[in-house]
Amino acid sequence: MKIENDFNDIDALGEDHLSSSSETPLRADAFELSSSEKINIIKDDVKHILETLGLDLTDDSLKGTPNRVAKMFVNEIFSGLDPDKKPSASTFDNKYKYGEMLVEKNITVYSTCEHHLLPIVGRAHIAYISNGTVVGLSKMNRIVDYYSKRPQVQERLTIQIVKELQKVLNTDDVACVIDAKHLCVNSRGIRDIESSTVTSEFGGKFKESDTRRELLEYIKLETQF
Numbered sequence: 001m002k003i004e005n006d007f008n009d010i011d012a013l014g015e016d017h018l019s020s021s022s023e024t025p026l027r028a029d030a031f032e033l034s035s036s037e038k039i040n041i042i043k044d045d046v047k048h049i050l051e052t053l054g055l056d057l058t059d060d061s062l063k064g065t066p067n068r069v070a071k072m073f074v075n076e077i078f079s080g081l082d083p084d085k086k087p088s089a090s091t092f093d094n095k096y097k098y099g100e101m102l103v104e105k106n107i108t109v110y111s112t113c114e115h116h117l118l119p120i121v122g123r124a125h126i127a128y129i130s131n132g133t134v135v136g137l138s139k140m141n142r143i144v145d146y147y148s149k150r151p152q153v154q155e156r157l158t159i160q161i162v163k164e165l166q167k168v169l170n171t172d173d174v175a176c177v178i179d180a181k182h183l184c185v186n187s188r189g190i191r192d193i194e195s196s197t198v199t200s201e202f203g204g205k206f207k208e209s210d211t212r213r214e215l216l217e218y219i220k221l222e223t224q225f
């Protein structure tokens, strides 16, 4: 049956963690509701899930969970869906004329797999070669954090970070490598505790093998958290 096939295909796509596009698939009406309206609706949805599982929500320990989870979704772990939360684009002139590669290593990534809504935890390494504009180092952390706070696919997160920095720095010469563990792989399904996933996006000069090799030497990948 066609419908069942489509459903199975979609399920398989999620289980394999494939993404359909580099843009987060947001609906046009994504921001018509205010944050507090969203929290109110999600609170009831979480309550419904827990009740359906048979839990007694009058128990003191569970009473506050629906509201707590709803607030966490909207204000914290999915707050990067909101374009208003995007870090401001303050840049500086490169007054030291530093024309070499700048690498910001081991930026903590806390994201959420959009196929299972379980955590993705790891490190991002970002590099760029300035063409006259530089950003503050903490800015790179904030960009990683912003795009991480969405239901994500690791490949898409990597590309979104690179695209944003290319725009901010006005250069194609930006790269990002992410090494992360997906709890949906580590704690359920195949239950592979040791595995981690590495994704990379190399723009501009980082497509050249010498530049790329130099970056990878700086990084010397090692997942730790």
Ligand SMILES: [Zn+2]
Pocket (backbone or CB within 6 Å): 017, 113, 114, 115, 116, 117, 118, 182, 184, 185
């Ligand atoms: Zn997953």
